[in-house]
Amino acid sequence: MSVRYPIIRPSLPARSDILADLDAVLASGMVTTSGQTRRFEQAIGEFLEVEHVVAVSSCTSGLMLALRALDVRGEAIVPSFTFCATGLAAIWAGLTPVFCDVRPDTLTVDVNSAAQAIGSATRVIMPVPVFGTPCDVAAISDLARERDLVVVYDSAQGLGARYRGRRLGGFGHAEVFSLSPTKVITAVEGGLVTTRDGALASAIRRMRDYGKSADGRDITDLGLSARFSEIHAIIGQRNVARADELIRARHQRIGEFRARLGDLPGVSFLHTPPDCQSSAIYMVLRLSPEDARCSRDQLIDRLAERGVQARGYFSPPLHRQAVFVRHAHRLARSLEVSERAANQCLTIPLYADMTDTELDEVAAEVRAAYLEHS
Numbered sequence: 001m002s003v004r005y006p007i008i009r010p011s012l013p014a015r016s017d018i019l020a021d022l023d024a025v026l027a028s029g030m031v032t033t034s035g036q037t038r039r040f041e042q043a044i045g046e047f048l049e050v051e052h053v054v055a056v057s058s059c060t061s062g063l064m065l066a067l068r069a070l071d072v073r074g075e076a077i078v079p080s081f082t083f084c085a086t087g088l089a090a091i092w093a094g095l096t097p098v099f100c101d102v103r104p105d106t107l108t109v110d111v112n113s114a115a116q117a118i119g120s121a122t123r124v125i126m127p128v129p130v131f132g133t134p135c136d137v138a139a140i141s142d143l144a145r146e147r148d149l150v151v152v153y154d155s156a157q158g159l160g161a162r163y164r165g166r167r168l169g170g171f172g173h174a175e176v177f178s179l180s181p182t183k184v185i186t187a188v189e190g191g192l193v194t195t196r197d198g199a200l201a202s203a204i205r206r207m208r209d210y211g212k213s214a215d216g217r218d219i220t221d222l223g224l225s226a227r228f229s230e231i232h233a234i235i236g237q238r239n240v241a242r243a244d245e246l247i248r249a250r251h252q253r254i255g256e257f258r259a260r261l262g263d264l265p266g267v268s269f270l271h272t273p274p275d276c277q278s279s280a281i282y283m284v285l286r287l288s289p290e291d292a293r294c295s296r297d298q299l300i301d302r303l304a305e306r307g308v309q310a311r312g313y314f315s316p317p318l319h320r321q322a323v324f325v326r327h328a329h330r331l332a333r334s335l336e337v338s339e340r341a342a343n344q345c346l347t348i349p350l351y352a353d354m355t356d357t358e359l360d361e362v363a364a365e366v367r368a369a370y371l372e373h374s
């Protein structure tokens with residue numbers, strides 16, 4: 001069956017809305033990391049209320065640059081239930097991942113598991129607001145202070161989320177966001193490093209362009225080629241200007257899905273702590289191993305037969321992925337919650353501009369697929 005409902009429909013501006021800026025950039029010849037990028041960084045800084053924003057080629061490169069710029073060596077605590085890029089960036093930055101478990105309710109880092117996993121070589125923790133749910137920021141800050149850890153949030157999925165009223169972006173030593181097409185605020189591709197530390201931001205600015213000195217005559221830092229294109233910056237600016245609208249629309253759609261699917265036996269939804277607001281990036285279903293009518297993977301296959309894309313997250317969990325098994329790593333005493341969640345969670349199509357008819361049809365297909373043989 002052909003795909004009727006892809007898992008995402010990126011939120012993109014109308015062609016007419018970007019043409020004048022596109023023409024100006026093309027005519028100027030200044031097509032990378034120039035005026036549009038600076039304006040985009042400023043708009044993000046205002047939206048997140050964070051002092052320093054550095055646009056880079058991806059969240060993964062942003063994480064690599066942030067970890068290198070912070071000059072940390074040794075081990076990094078990484079939740080096992082996350083996207084591969086969190087662990088890959090740690091290894092690329094020369095760190096050894098130590099996989100810890102996540103909380104059963106929010107699926108974000110379990111601070112007790114992280115604390116128990118700390119060893120004499122542990123220098124960094126990389127918490128992840130998984131599915132856009134903010135982490136336990138206060139507990140992570142306390143742990144980092146007590147155990148002298150650098151905190152780099154992989155906030156790839158968290159742009160727009162709030163913790164105790166404040167948008168993510170200013171927590172830890174740095175946060176890194178993704179602007180890829182699946183994200184609430186996309187620039188087609190790209191990433192953002194946000195920080196309150198001006199010196200760190202300056203280092204990352206140099207390092208996204210190979211590590212060039214201010215006069216360009218020397219290479220002073222271990223950089224990457226991770227600049228940000230002006231064309232992406234134009235698209236990013238249009239989306240950040242309507243960020244509240246995009247987030248509101250997604251929250252509304254998630255509420256409607258929950259109302260339609262909440263009675264399915266063995267199906268539950270993500271828990272957001274009362275002092276947090278999610279970025280509403282995904283519509284996540286969790287199937288209980290005891291009560292569900294089918295397995296998560298069966299449901300994904302049945303939905304595919306009905307033309308509805310769904311994806312299992314994050315499966316396998318990092319400590320079972322071949323690349324991490326092959327590279328040096330350590331494991332927390334138990335990764336039971338990550339193991340379980342990796343077999344339980346799936347996302348179904350969610351778009352900011354999803355119509356009522358589309359939502360009704362997707363919800364009806366999920367219901368029918370789930371109950372198919374029961």
Ligand SMILES: Cc1ncc(COP(=O)(O)O)c(C=O)c1O
Nearest residue numbers: 058059060083085156178179180
């Ligand atoms: C948690 C997490 N980290 C990192 C990334 C990688 O982002 P990028 O593709 O911008 O490098 C993603 C992408 O979805 C993600 O979900």
